[in-house]
Amino acid sequence: MTFRTPRLAAALLAALPLGSAWAGGFQNLPPSAYALGLAGAVTASARDASCAWFNPGALGMLDSASVSIGLTAQNVRRAFRSASTRQAALTEIAPTLGPNLYAALPLDSAHRIVVGLSVNSPFGYDTEWPADWQGRALVQRSRVRTFFVQPTAAYRVTDNFSIGAGAVLVGADLLVNRAVGEFDGATAAYDASGTGAGWHVGVMGRSGDAVSFGLAFRSPVKIKMDDGTATFAGIPASQAFRFPASATFGTELRLPWQLSAGISNAVTDKLLLNFSFELSGWSAYDSLNIVYSDNARPTERGGRRYEDAMAFRVGAEYQLRPRLAVRAGILYDESPVRDQNITADLPDANLLGASVGAGYRIGRHLVVDAAYAYGQSARRTSRADVTALTVPAIAGQFRNLVHAGALNVTYRF
Amino acid sequence: MTSLRPSSLLLLAGLTATALVGCEPTLDEAPAVSAGSLDLSRVVAIGDDYAAGVADGGLTRARQEYSFPNLLVQQLQRAGAGAFTQPLLATGESTGGVQLLSLTATNQALTGPAAVSFIDQEPLNPGTPCEEIRYRLPAWADAGAGLPGNLAVPGLRLMDLETPGLGDETNFRNAGAAYNAGLERILPDGADAASYLTLVKRAQPTFVIVSAGLGDLLPYILSGGTCNTSLPSVSTVSFRAKRLVDSLVATTSANGIILGVPKLDVLPLTRTTVSAVSRGLGRPDTASLYGIVFRNNKNDTVRLSYEDIVLLPMVARVGRMEDATGTPYPQAFGSRENPLRDRDVLTTTEIARVDGYINAPPSSINDRLRTAVSIAGAKGRFVYVETGNFFQSLNNGQFINGIRFSDDPVTGGLVSLDGYTLTPRGNALLVNFIITNALNPLSTVSNFGTSLPLIDISTLPATRLP
Numbered sequence A: 001m002t003f004r005t006p007r008l009a010a011a012l013l014a015a016l017p018l019g020s021a022w023a024g025g026f027q028n029l030p031p032s033a034y035a036l037g038l039a040g041a042v043t044a045s046a047r048d049a050s051c052a053w054f055n056p057g058a059l060g061m062l063d064s065a066s067v068s069i070g071l072t073a074q075n076v077r078r079a080f081r082s083a084s085t086r087q088a089a090l091t092e093i094a095p096t097l098g099p100n101l102y103a104a105l106p107l108d109s110a111h112r113i114v115v116g117l118s119v120n121s122p123f124g125y126d127t128e129w130p131a132d133w134q135g136r137a138l139v140q141r142s143r144v145r146t147f148f149v150q151p152t153a154a155y156r157v158t159d160n161f162s163i164g165a166g167a168v169l170v171g172a173d174l175l176v177n178r179a180v181g182e183f184d185g186a187t188a189a190y191d192a193s194g195t196g197a198g199w200h201v202g203v204m205g206r207s208g209d210a211v212s213f214g215l216a217f218r219s220p221v222k223i224k225m226d227d228g229t230a231t232f233a234g235i236p237a238s239q240a241f242r243f244p245a246s247a248t249f250g251t252e253l254r255l256p257w258q259l260s261a262g263i264s265n266a267v268t269d270k271l272l273l274n275f276s277f278e279l280s281g282w283s284a285y286d287s288l289n290i291v292y293s294d295n296a297r298p299t300e301r302g303g304r305r306y307e308d309a310m311a312f313r314v315g316a317e318y319q320l321r322p323r324l325a326v327r328a329g330i331l332y333d334e335s336p337v338r339d340q341n342i343t344a345d346l347p348d349a350n351l352l353g354a355s356v357g358a359g360y361r362i363g364r365h366l367v368v369d370a371a372y373a374y375g376q377s378a379r380r381t382s383r384a385d386v387t388a389l390t391v392p393a394i395a396g397q398f399r400n401l402v403h404a405g406a407l408n409v410t411y412r413f
Numbered sequence B: 001m002t003s004l005r006p007s008s009l010l011l012l013a014g015l016t017a018t019a020l021v022g023c024e025p026t027l028d029e030a031p032a033v034s035a036g037s038l039d040l041s042r043v044v045a046i047g048d049d050y051a052a053g054v055a056d057g058g059l060t061r062a063r064q065e066y067s068f069p070n071l072l073v074q075q076l077q078r079a080g081a082g083a084f085t086q087p088l089l090a091t092g093e094s095t096g097g098v099q100l101l102s103l104t105a106t107n108q109a110l111t112g113p114a115a116v117s118f119i120d121q122e123p124l125n126p127g128t129p130c131e132e133i134r135y136r137l138p139a140w141a142d143a144g145a146g147l148p149g150n151l152a153v154p155g156l157r158l159m160d161l162e163t164p165g166l167g168d169e170t171n172f173r174n175a176g177a178a179y180n181a182g183l184e185r186i187l188p189d190g191a192d193a194a195s196y197l198t199l200v201k202r203a204q205p206t207f208v209i210v211s212a213g214l215g216d217l218l219p220y221i222l223s224g225g226t227c228n229t230s231l232p233s234v235s236t237v238s239f240r241a242k243r244l245v246d247s248l249v250a251t252t253s254a255n256g257i258i259l260g261v262p263k264l265d266v267l268p269l270t271r272t273t274v275s276a277v278s279r280g281l282g283r284p285d286t287a288s289l290y291g292i293v294f295r296n297n298k299n300d301t302v303r304l305s306y307e308d309i310v311l312l313p314m315v316a317r318v319g320r321m322e323d324a325t326g327t328p329y330p331q332a333f334g335s336r337e338n339p340l341r342d343r344d345v346l347t348t349t350e351i352a353r354v355d356g357y358i359n360a361p362p363s364s365i366n367d368r369l370r371t372a373v374s375i376a377g378a379k380g381r382f383v384y385v386e387t388g389n390f391f392q393s394l395n396n397g398q399f400i401n402g403i404r405f406s407d408d409p410v411t412g413g414l415v416s417l418d419g420y421t422l423t424p425r426g427n428a429l430l431v432n433f434i435i436t437n438a439l440n441p442l443s444t445v446s447n448f449g450t451s452l453p454l455i456d457i458s459t460l461p462a463t464r465l466p
Helices: A004-014 A033-037 B006-020 B061-065 B068-077 B181-186 B196-202 B214-222 B234-251 B274-280 B348-358 B365-374 B387-395 B424-439
Strands: A066-082 A088-090 A096-106 A113-120 A124-128 A141-158 A161-179 A187-207 A211-218 A221-233 A246-255 A257-266 A271-281 A309-321 A324-333 A351-362 A366-377 A380-382 A396-412 B043-047 B098-103 B109-113 B120-124 B132-136 B207-211 B255-259 B293-295 B301-303 B382-385 B398-400 B403-405
Touching (some): A033 A324, A033 A366, A033 A396, A113 A161, A161 A246, A187 A246, B043 B068, B068 B424, B196 B234, B214 B348, B234 B348, B234 B365, B255 B424, B365 B382, B382 B424, B387 B424
Antiparallel strands (some): A096 A113, A124 A141, A187 A211, A187 A221, A257 A271, A271 A309, A366 A396, A380 A396, B293 B301
16 A cells, blocks of 8 residues: 555645746636546546546546536636725626536457547636626626537557547637726627637556556647627717727637646545646637727737646545445646736636535446535736726736536446 | 435535535725825815816806716715715706817817806907807805805906905906806805905815816916916916915815816817827828918918917817808818918917916916925925826826726817816816825825725716717
């Protein structure tokens, strides 16, 4: 029985660059009930078909066909206190629901070649501020939804080592509503959707039965949205040349590359300890610009200037009874948003979260997993320079609170 | 443990989690609102157009409600300030000014005079180019109930502060006597003979908001330097500014803020140099290529220089086939055949003359005000506010909580159509400027120690456009 994992974790934590800008952004909590219960520390786990999402290398370690269907619900509540008026505002309760489907199928009798499929929505946000909040001309509601499909295949090279790779196909849509504060009662609505593609690879290895490790990489995905529509309502007739009733625009959403490394250690027959480290290349997300066709309006620039960000995830699973496993985890999720670019549509901050979960086996084939996670962000202060005429900002303090729940039903053939 | 069922375990975990976590993120507590060392039981506003609430050149009930003293007092009232009454006009009444007729393709305002609600009228200087009508306004409905908190009246001049009978109706028809219609309508019976400074003393203020000085100069400015040309000397006018502060020190126990006069070059009214107007017309930026011609006081048609100023109300008319009043004309306004009038233009000489009164060391109005608040007796009681810096900060535009503001009277949202007074949002921004620069900060010149929140200026009405 070895206890290497905690020491490794300590070493990795010590290597954390303290005070650096804080894998946050608009990545959701892990889109699977099993993974959520472990706070997402599953890079070195080959438990079910969800590794088609978390680590394609782990897919090769699966020894049976399985299919898992689930639903995650995540609610991010954001609070703001204005530095100028000292008034507080709180976003509406708007849970984002994300269905997921994971499937794995060994193709040969030795189970060395496994194909898998992951369908989920791992990125997104939905921020809806009260209609009368101070920043209503910046954003009233801002929503991004993503839909990922990853056809993936893995090959177990030796009994203890497997590699995998797959395609990443993404669909996304964007919705922004805001007030046009120059006029009383005027509003702007932006609507766009698009697709993008990328790839992912991963490896997983085992040393004996106790320790396994995993490494996975997903490429960045650029989602081009060319068919956006901006609608302006309530504009005085004389100003329609500046704010047309409707205009088409294009924009680009950049999702980060992600590198995750994990280790899993069966400390005893019943206790499993997992650790994952994740690096997200958010620095590709430089800006969200609204570029109008035919110069109908000047480009609206939304500087993001995200930085790459890390996440640390630790999870433990205890086999309480032969059919029941209980789980818990903690995660620290660094925000990619720099201090000077905190925006009201996504006022991200470093998140500290904890999760609990359980898995219950019914009969020989069916497993039901459930999990709940809670996270609270640090308080973040945004500043605004009124003389910066292209930087939309509001000065004040933001803080986020996240509740997430997940339920998955997995059938093993 | 083995006796626990899976469902009860989950329930237990759920309950524990719910107990540990809240439903709303908790933020730092807001700083407590405080009046500091100020006694805000009786706030009195003193002065001219700005403090009275003038916008678009005139006063209406709505504009009074958005006057900057009223908006400032609303913030002070969060810190316990007393009631602040204003001599409100009746709904529908107006003291005149300008109104928007239409917008040009380049978003410039074509304006015309707004109707005045009056109970009597008297022509002044009949038969001269400076002919105008003096109006007598309907009385304030609560005039018998004592002096209002807002004692500021449109057109108040520093030179009239100590003149008895400024608000006496018997002076109405006496063209040679000082008369202020805004003051007359608010004075209770029996107070007519008192000078303005006496009224201020009678109001027993504990905190004053002072904005004066522009009233002496505006008639000259707005007439393009053609009327009211016999201004007293700079030192005579500015001495009255000092007298105002001295009187506040001697006859009241009030603290307060004293606003300086903005220099002409920061006001949209006079930022319309010939080169700027030419640019606005899409003409090359040289007066030699596009000459704007005016008829000077010697009745000669003369090409305006590069730095001469076309007064804002006429800017939108330059180049149009109409005359100064909007009547169609076969030649373009500003051409040699259809020149601007002398009163539509401030020449560089006239601008320099006005600026000499406002801010030209050592004895201009602003210099005197700065000195008066810094000497023993006044120091610590009054804070001077550099109003020009406020207007200057609007010149390049501001981007506030996602709303673009500038000093453009049409699209900027802050300055009203007259080019020198403010819209409701502009007044709120001025209040924020005052709180940020004069009230909240602790410094050698300001030690009131207040802690006041700012106004969300987007809650005030936006400029209405057709």
